[in-house]
Amino acid sequence: MNVLTKVPAAIIHQIEQELDRDEQEMMLFLCRDILDFPRLDVREILDTLNEMGKLLPCGLSELLYRMRRYDLLKKILKIGKASVEADLASHPHLVSDYRVLMVELSEALEKEDVDSLIFILQDYAGRLTKVKSFLSAVVELEKLNLLAPDQLDLLEDSFKNIQRKDLKLRIQKYKQTAPSLSRNSQQSYVNAIQMPLSNLAISTLNRVTENKGSMNGNHATQAGPIQLSVQESGEYNSQWFGDRYRMQTQPLGICVIIDCIGNDGGMLTETFTALHFKVRCDMYVRIEDLKQILQNVASMPEHRVYDSFVCVLVSRGNSHSVFGIDQDVPALQLDWVKNYFTGEACPGLRGKPKLFFIQNYVEHRSYRDAASSVEVDGNEHINSENGRFQHSSIPSEADIVWSQCKLNVSVLERSPSSPSYFLSALCQLLRDHQRLHLLDILTELNNRIYGKNTLSSPKEQYSLQLQHTLRKKLFLTQRH
Missing domain, CATH: 1.10.533.10 (Death Domain, Fas)
Known part of the structure; x- marks a missing residue:
């Protein structure tokens, strides 16, 4: 036969x-x-x-x-x-059940409903003025990371606004009955479902981790094991562009710069503006204001549209906290900075690269170290040399780059107006090598810091921590 x-x-x-x-x-x-x-x-x-x-x-x-x-x-x-x-x-x-649902919703909509939906959704996606059908609108919302199999709140609210509560209820029923949002299916959504770590991604993680160990002495921190949190990355990746993150929006994302020292804010603003980020820069910030700034930035609705996020923090502090300009208040633990922007705390950034660059001028241990009452989720481990507890700022969620540089505060006190060499080199590399994968840029940054350390006295040497949970290649340049 x-x-x-x-x-x-x-x-x-x-x-x-x-x-x-x-x-x-x-x-x-x-x-x-x-x-x-x-x-x-x-x-x-x-x-x-x-x-x-x-x-x-x-x-x-x-x-x-x-x-x-x-x-x-x-x-x-x-x-x-x-x-x-x-x-x-x-x-x-x-x-997929998600596609079936969208088609069923499309068939249930009258033309007037579609026109009303498109009009309402223009607040989130201006390009919808060019589409004529519900399915076309869905595709555009997916491209903007506003709609995905487990990201249906915007559509649900829109149905409510046009008095189609029956369709809102249909979405709610889908949420209740979808089996882990197609967990049993091995499909890879173009703009929705997370792909598993590829061999290329794993080899990249390993290679970069090995590179950290190439810096001699105690001035480079080797990355710990890479962990991916499903809570952070979700069951989907809203920007499936092969083996690289999507970087297409204008601007690419929000960049918040908090410079409590006052030497680097202008340089950083110029650099990330040139890289097509929407920049907010705050100078000389107290701890309470710092926390409020981070909270306000994390709640910005633009995250749902943009493709990435950057946070740069310059402050006095210790190995795991920053002080801002305060002298007698509890410090803010660095893990808390990251926590404002996890996928759980900031859903608009779920599945998108989140970059943190920290310049910390380390003071000697003081009462402020123990006074911090901020609860964090970072891991703690015991230093085998002194038996003391140390805090880890390793990012446990997916899609995070954590680049932290520590320098003895005495260097700053001797030259109060000097910019950070770490941030100056970072800005130069980002401007001159936009076509390079970010991890390659940061590896070169490590190399420059190592070279700087070989010419400096022990108290003037930079200590670097570079750790990440990227799942794809990241280029800080727009691709169309």
């Missing part, structure tokens, strides 16, 4: 001819999680899926079933609706 392994090209051609423009858009939408196809049409998509062996035994029939083209099932594929439903009950699905 001759068993078909591919759908005949004549059938694909026939189906394409039977679909009107709206139906072709629907089919392309249903397939978005399977292929990245910015310029492909229905014939090319079906032909590609056919070559991949995804249309048989029941992939093609599922697509037509999801589109409610039961007539084509009977006319072209010679099968009935009940037969397809039986297959769906016993075979893995080609189309």
Whole structure:
């Protein structure tokens, strides 16, 4: 018996001819999680899926079933609706539950509803003025990281605003019944589902970790084991661009600069503005104000639209805390700085790169070290040399770069107006080497700091900590 392994090209051609423009858009939408196809049409998509062996035994029939083209099932594929439903009950699905939901919502909307939705959503995505259908609007929202299988609040609120509470309830039901948002499916959403760490990503993590050990003495901190938190990265990655993070928005993201010393704010502002970030710079900040600034920045709605985030902090402090300009108040532990911007605390940054650059001028241990009452989630470990507890600022969540430089405060006191060599070198490298992967830039930064240390006395040497949980390559330049 001759068993078909591919759908005949004549059938694909026939189906394409039977679909009107709206139906072709629907089919392309249903397939978005399977292929990245910015310029492909229905014939090319079906032909590609056919070559991949995804249309048989029941992939093609599922697509037509999801589109409610039961007539084509009977006319072209010679099968009935009940037969397809039986297959769906016993075979893995080609189309995700999320895509099915969006199509069902589209079919339930009247034209006036679509017009109202697009109008309301313009507050979040101005480009929606160019789209005419609900599915097109969904695609644009996904591109802007405003919509994903487990990021449906905006759509839910929008249905409420246009008095379609029935559709809001349908979304809520989906949230309750979706099995871990397609955890059992191994599909990779183009703009939605997290991909597992690739071998390339793992080798990159290992290579960078090894590079930390190339700096001799106690002036470089080796990275600990890389950990990924599902709470942070979620069950999706809202910017699937192959092996690199998406960096396309204008601006690329928000950059908050807090300079409690006053020597580096201007240089940092100029650098990150040139890199197309929206920069906020605060100088000479007290601890309470510092916490309020971080909280305010973390709550900014723009994070949902932008592709990344940067935080630069310059202050006096100790190995795990900063003091701001305060003299007699509890210090702020550095883990807390990171905690404002985790995926759980700041959902708009979930799945997006978050970069932290810390210049800490370390004072001798004082009562302020023990006075800190801020609760943190960082790990603690015992130093084998002195038996004391030490705090770790290793980022446990995904998509974080943590670059911290410590320098004895006596260096600052001898030259109060001198900029940080660490931040000066960082700015120069970022400006001159935008086409390099960020971790390669930071490796070169390590090399420069090491060279600086070889010419300095022990008390003037920089101590670096570079740790990260990036899952992809990161280039701080816009790609279109």
